[in-house]
Amino acid sequence: MSTIYVISDGTGRTAQQAVKAALTQFKG
DSSP, rough: OOOOOOOOOOHHHHHHHHHHHHHHHOOO
């Protein structure tokens, strides 16, 4: 398991998009 550190721009949208992109790349 990997620990993912997320930095939000305050609204949380940027962080959410970054996580989605990372998960998408992980799944291939």
